[in-house]
Amino acid sequence: MLIELGHFALILAFALAFAQAGVGFAFWKRGGAAAAFVQQSAILQFVLVGASFAALTQAFIVSDFSVKLVYEHSHSIQPMLYKITSVWGNHEGSMLLFVLILVLFGAAVAAFSRNLPDDLRTLVLSMQGVMVAAFSAFVLFTSNPFWRFDPAPIDGTELNPVLQDIGLALHPPLLYLGYVGFSVCFSFATAALISGRIDAAWARWVRPWTLASWAFLTLGIAMGSYWAYYELGWGGWWFWDPVENASFMPWLAGTALLHSAIVMEKRNALKVWTIFLAIITFSLSLLGTFLVRSGVLTSVHSFASDPTRGTVILAMLAALIGGAFTLFALRASALRSGGLFAPISREGALILNNLFLSAATAGVLVGTLYPLVLEALTGARITVGAPFFDLTFGALMVPLLLLIPFGPFLAWKRGDLAAVTQRLMGAIIATVLVTIIVFTLLGFPVSLAPLGLGLGFWVMLGAIAELFDKAAFRRAGFRRGLARLKGLPRTVWSTAIAHFGVGVTVLGVVFATAFQTEIVTSMRQGESAEIAGYTVHYDGEQMLEGPNYIAERGTFRIIAPWGTTSRLTSERRVYAVSRMPTTEAGINTYGLSQMYVQFGERFGADGRVVRLWHKPYVLLIWLGAIIMAGAGFLSLTDRRMRIGAPQAARRKRPEAAQ
Amino acid sequence: MLWLFAILLTLAALGALYAAMRRPLAGADEDAPTRAFFKSQLEGIEEDMRIGRISESEAAAARGELAREVLRFEREEGKPASAPAAKILPVLIVLPLVAVVAFAVYIAIGRADLPGQPLAGRDLAAEGGQISIEDAIAQVEARLVETPNDVRGWEALGPVYMQMGRYSEAANAFRHILDLAPPTADAETDLAEALILVNDGAADEESIALLRSAAGRDPVHVRSRFYLAGELTRSGNFEEAAALWRELLDIAVGEEPWVATARAGLAAAEAGSTDATLSDPVPDATQEVMIRGMVEGLAARLYDTGGSTDEWMQLVRSRMVIDGQDAARQDLDRGLAALDAEGRTALADLAAELGL
Structure with a gap:
């Protein structure tokens, strides 16, 4: 009965979303009962979809195979964690998760934006209602997770073994929190266009939603990348795969939005552009969902490809995005242009940032869609591979990275480049020194790698320099500087930390690509191989039985250059029900570096093909992403973000009197 | 409920x-957030x-x-609100x-009529009993109407038809298998066996041809030779029969239970070829005995020295046909104990297919 009640709750939420959109758009100017209705309805939808999701999860937990989805994606012998993650490890369930997060954000807007003007909040929630109605209709009528079997099968088929991993518990929810979070920015943009009120205050109200979505998306992408790295067994962490690009494009556009919204908030400028970015960011999220869910692309993500679903998503995409852009075309010209500024100024730097980021987004978009369009038109199958992306994306990122440290130093309106360079001199000298040291340590190689490392250090040192400068250690002395450093607004801290994170990721990328060592060899029991100073000793293999798979496990002993010995196991599994083989790479972590061992095919009578990678400082890639996301969350806690919250907080700090 | x-x-x-609508937000100052x-x-x-x-x-x-x-x-927003509250x-x-x-x-x-069916609360054994073998066959048949080229469907049906005594349908199934998959000695013998049983134990030309082809295809194929030798003995082709019986005895290690039958057959054939007046040319070698002999031989070998997954599957399947579930289950247990994990899964799958 629970499962049917869950089904009913979802349908009720769908009906409510319709009512919410209808009432909201009809009465948005008049507030009162309509505003209250819309607000309450948004919260109720979250409760209802939450109940629905819980009912489905319960069906997976108790292995109720009368539910088609449970039969198709779970099995009674699966470990409990994977029974639960199976809920969204498939098309229908993941779309329900999408709706759940959509209503979560709707409820959050309703709950935390009580201090927005009534009309704006009602319009935002109405737009969210349209999306909830559309997506829950899609779930109910084309991808219903509550479909039943009568009689119920004895046991299920299995969750795709590649997905039987802790990564499935983290990656999709985080990614969706990012994707779907941008729907709030989209709703704010359409609400602004409809009501005609687009000003600095609007930018302030959107900022927390942009920040939160961006931080979640950052974590989601990083988690996906790390998961692919250790699960797919190719030793790579980013493949410029269309599915990855689908999540990366909203991130790039979202990053641009984050920066342009600052200009809008502080200077009342770049308004049209910011609105445009808000629309395009969510459009790219939807495009990603479409690409992944339609079966246009085949990958581990395209669970079941069904052309009708793809068509429906495409139609929804066209209606939502088309509608928003029509609105944009009609209303954008009426916007009052904002404050003036000189080319060399904080605004100018942020425009440059936006320029590079949007060009990068466009580059990735072209590289991702061009093969699809070409195939649709001519039937020719081509792939646009890593070289294209490395070149276009790299070429755009280098100048952007060079510029990052300058931005926060420039004054609003009219900046002085010479003065800024002077204040950055410390960072510049430090970067040059570090780069020279790196060159020397590497023995002056003829490659760009040390320059890449220098770039990473430059961004990191620039971020530190900003904090030092703001704290004015030189003028105020150490102790007062320290006090000032502590007193800096959290937004300043988060900017510096996020930029520092970018530098960390750059370092990781350069290290991992330029200095990794790879060996493919065949090993027999007792043999060893040398890689990057480590000795890898193969101790033999054994068969073992997991809860729902059997595995051949190779055991290795790894002797580090400094003499410590550690064990490592790497497996090849065959899952019992689906009879699908997977690899479980063996990874040992040394500080920030990793030894990656993939246990390959049999070779001869008792040998194995073994692939060994030494990946120096590879963890920096994801560490940087975590730092960036952390900075985003830190910024959310800034006092000034909580508009309208009780402002009685200690306004005057004692320090001000000093 | x-x-x-x-x-x-x-x-x-x-x-x-x-x-919520009864007490709308206390008409807060619209401009307060902006201020x-x-x-x-x-x-x-x-x-x-x-x-x-x-x-x-x-x-x-x-x-x-x-x-x-x-x-x-x-200037722009300070005007009093134009529209009255909804x-x-x-x-x-x-x-x-x-x-x-x-x-x-x-x-x-929705499916309001369907209760939830958590696995723990289900009596699978009873449910398994409810799905009768006829229903299972009907399901597979229905699927084969849509996809007649699915060889696995025919492979599942053939032995079941045999077990149920629906020999002509079994023959039809085996014919499909031969059409759809590359011919094997076993597949040809299966079809010949079914045809013989359709004819109440008499081998027609087609089945003889099939058995010869099977024996020619696999130099150590026991079942086809057994049938062929018996049939040739019965029809009076004693010399050829004797040669086949000898081949069979050569293939045999010596411990197989059918060895006795083969010796008897050889003796009969040799006697027949020297004494054409032998009144009853068929010794004790009825089909039943022959098949049983072969199955016992396979069982004895697998029990003693073990064997491949395929052989265990063949044994369980044959035993199911001849002696029914209980005997097959005994072989199944031995097989499960003897095989490695991967083979076990395959064998268990087969058992589930057979309803064991």
């Missing part, structure tokens, strides 16, 4: 909406000046700019509509 909860849920949701924003911007300027991010003159300019923004806002009544109409839509959609696509 479900309906009761559904109605309660709907009522609760609509009630919450009604309650709060301007105030926070002013604070931002003060703070920037305090920590020295901007100079005093810059702060003054910024304050001036902010003041102009505030003035503009007051009344509760028009919005109220929506509530019953929501309920109607929800119930209509649920009745259209």
